[in-house]
Amino acid sequence: MEEPEYADLTCTACGRTAEHELRHVGRLLATTTCTACGHVVEVVPRSMLTGYLHDLEHRVTSKPVRMARRARRDPLRFVRELPGALLRQPGKLLDELGTLIRGR
Amino acid sequence: MLLAAGTGSRTGHRTNKVFLPLAGRRVFVWTLDATAADPAIGPVVLVVRADEVEAARAVLAREAPRRDVRVVVGGASRHASEWAAVQELLPSIEQGEVDVVLIHDAARPLSGPGLFRDVAAAARQHGGAVPGRRQPGLLHRDGLAVRAGEAVGVQTPQGFTARELVAAYRAAADAGFEGSDTAASIERFAPQVRICNVPGSSTNIKITYAEDLFLAEALLARSSFDVRRLGPGAAGGS
Numbered sequence: 001m002e003e004p005e006y007a008d009l010t011c012t013a014c015g016r017t018a019e020h021e022l023r024h025v026g027r028l029l030a031t032t033t034c035t036a037c038g039h040v041v042e043v044v045p046r047s048m049l050t051g052y053l054h055d056l057e058h059r060v061t062s063k064p065v066r067m068a069r070r071a072r073r074d075p076l077r078f079v080r081e082l083p084g085a086l087l088r089q090p091g092k093l094l095d096e097l098g099t100l101i102r103g104r
Numbered sequence: 105m106l107l108a109a110g111t112g113s114r115t116g117h118r119t120n121k122v123f124l125p126l127a128g129r130r131v132f133v134w135t136l137d138a139t140a141a142d143p144a145i146g147p148v149v150l151v152v153r154a155d156e157v158e159a160a161r162a163v164l165a166r167e168a169p170r171r172d173v174r175v176v177v178g179g180a181s182r183h184a185s186e187w188a189a190v191q192e193l194l195p196s197i198e199q200g201e202v203d204v205v206l207i208h209d210a211a212r213p214l215s216g217p218g219l220f221r222d223v224a225a226a227a228r229q230h231g232g233a234v235p236g237r238r239q240p241g242l243l244h245r246d247g248l249a250v251r252a253g254e255a256v257g258v259q260t261p262q263g264f265t266a267r268e269l270v271a272a273y274r275a276a277a278d279a280g281f282e283g284s285d286t287a288a289s290i291e292r293f294a295p296q297v298r299i300c301n302v303p304g305s306s307t308n309i310k311i312t313y314a315e316d317l318f319l320a321e322a323l324l325a326r327s328s329f330d331v332r333r334l335g336p337g338a339a340g341g342s
Binding site: 005006007008009010011020022024027028029032034041043051054055058062069072073 | 325
């Protein structure tokens with residue numbers, strides 16, 4: 001599970017525009033929690049699996065273009081960070097899949 | 105003009121919703137994508153809060169490096185933000201390089217390029233254009249049902265001929281008037297402009313509720329993450 005993001009959204013339960021905590025699995029939104037009333041909207045992890053695989057396909061196919069863009073923007077940083085990023089990817093993907101299969 | 109400054113009513117220092125990740129990119133970058141499909145649309149002015157200028161520039165450099173986007177600081181109200189963007193475009197308007205101005209909520213990432221084209225064409229022809237969708241099932245406050253076809257939910261982008269828009273905003277500034285949206289200023293200070301209704305799009309949701317993010321994500325996945333497949337004139341759009 002990724003680090004949460006926070007944003008002001010309107011809550012369908014309490015009607016207030018309040019800070020919401022948003023948690024993602026990969027690029028997909030998994031849960032939102034209204035910090036004012038605690039109302040949680042979540043997708044059942046297993047039901048995200050099909051969407052996750054579809055999104056993963058898009059992540060993989062668009063990766064070369066995104067990497068080339070990063071390399072053009074800051075070549076030194078790209079070269080410096082590439083090995084670490086490559087090593088982290090398998091663990092990151094396993095973690096995401098594990099979250100979807102086991103639940104949160 | 106992409107409006108991303110909000111109304112200044114956010115709590116704390118949390119992320120402006122247009123900066124939230126949505127299927128791997130920030131919400132407003134998807135919005136920007138819808139304007140990229142038509143080479144006749146440009147330049148683009150992104151209006152953000154003063155404390156978000158650097159963040160906006162960083163996102164643009166990372167996710168839309170080839171787009172020519174002018175980032176300007178908005179005001180305390182939607183009207184003030186629009187006026188700031190109009191002033192940024194003023195030289196281009198006065199030189200005749202910009203004939204129609206489209207004003208769009210950056211929190212509507214799924215409008216699709218077709219809606220931009222339709223609104224621009226209608227604004228060029230009539231003077232002003234506002235997309236809307238019929239809202240069935242509404243009630244008057246006294247409980248009487250609104251007849252089908254009488255009520256429309258207004259969307260953006262709203263489009264207006266540039267010179268009339270500038271004149272209306274100058275007059276509004278002189279009068280100290282702040283409209284709730286662009287059309288309000290035009291109706292009051294440029295009544296000669298005919299504002300026509302353009303069919304809106306069912307996918308053109310405004311990210312307001314937490315659930316909207318889930319819906320936006322699903323709609324993007326359905327379009328294979330290509331906003332050109334959303335909105336009027338697109339396969340599967342409406």
